[in-house]
Amino acid sequence: MTRILIIATDGFEQSELMEPKSLLEDAGANITVASLEEGEIKGWNDGNWGDSVSVDLTVEEVSEGDYDALLLPGGQINPDILRMNETVIDLVKQFDGANKPIAAICHAPWLLAEADIIDGKTVTGWPSIRTDLENAGGDIVDQTVAVDGNLITSRNPDDIPAFTSTLMSALKMADNLDRIPEDA
Template identity: 70%
Template sequence: MQRVLFIATDGFEQSELMQPRDILTKAGAEVTIASLEMGEIRGWDQKDWGKSVSVDKTLGDVSIEDYDALLLPGGQMNPDILRMESKVIDMVRAFDAAGKPIAAICHAPWLLAEADLLEGRTVTGWPSIRTDLANAGAAVVDREVAIDGNLITSRKPEDIPAFTEALMAALNMEKSA
């Protein structure tokens, strides 16, 4: 069974956490939601607050050795808050150093830039952060999924099926019926 760690906080784009979580779980993966504090985190659903999800572990209780991949949902608020947290950035760097897949969608590639992982890499992201990604040294493309080594990036909620499929392929998982 593949184990995927999601890191998120209040303001995550609801579809970008819940849809990949549901697809991965249905395909047999074990998903853990980690955040800055225990309790619940609130999603953002397009133009207003959406549903909440329960946090399984705090970042301090997570060890990358326990996971096969990292998934970073977007939303504007979520990655903007998380990129200011050294624990998050250290964890992103540790997943990269271990060569484990890191899947980041929408605004979440900001975390890859903050972790200094983009120099010479090809990525995509939400249009408003593409200049930031380029300034961090990335070759930025406009397509539903960009895969460069262990980095898997996508642009927006409409890309979720291809995004999740790319992560599953990196983990050698079968698509669920």
Template identity: 65%
Template sequence: MKRILIIATDGFEQSELTKPRDIMSDAGAEVTIASPEDGSIKGWDKDNWGDSVDVDITLDEVSSGDFDALMLPGGQINPDVLRLKPRAIELVREFDAAGKPVAAICHAPWLLIEAGIAKGRTMTSWPSVRTDLANAGADVVDREVAVDGNIITSRKPDDIGAFAAALKEALAMERVGENA
């Protein structure tokens, strides 16, 4: 069974956490939600506060070696707060250094920039983050999913299907392409 870690905090985009989480769980993965503090975190649903999601483990309790992939939901608030949390950035670096899939959607590539792993990689994001990616040295594209080695990025909630499919493929949970 593949184990996926989701890092999020209050203000995550509701659909960008819950839909990929459910898709990956339905595909047989064990999904764990980590946050700076225990308890629950509150989502942002388009233009207002959404539902709360229970936190399984705090960032300080996470060992990247216990997981096969890292998923980072967007929302404007969530990644902006997380990029100021040293342990969140350390975890992004650890997953990348181990060559494990790191999947970031919408505003979440801010965490990849903060971790110093965007340079020279092909990435996409929400339009307002693309200049930040370019300034960090990424090759920025506008498509529903960009895969560069172990880095998977998508633009917005409408891209969740392609985003989750790319993560499943990276984890060899599903074959995509001509030989499928």
């Protein structure tokens, strides 16, 4: 069974965690949500606090070796908090060092820049962080999904179907791709 780690904290863009998580679980993946603290984390949805998600483990309790891929949802608040946490950045570096897929959407590529893993890589993200990504050495494109090696990046919630199917392809879950509706 494919094992995917999602790292998030309060203020994650609700659709960017909930929709890929649901699609991947429906396709047979085992998902672990890790955060900075135990309990629940609250999403951000249409300018207001949204739904909560249960935290399975803290970031200190997870190990890259237990997972096949890392998924980083965006939202402005979530990655801005996470990029200041050494354990989170170390985990991103470990997944990259193991050449495992790292899927980051919206503002989440900030974490890739903080981990110093996008120099010379083609990436995309939310328009307001593109200068940060470029300053970190990234080659910025404005497209639904950018794939460069093990890095998978997307711009916004509209990109979720392509973002998720690209991650599934990277994980060789191709038999399950038909489970993702075009407008998921």
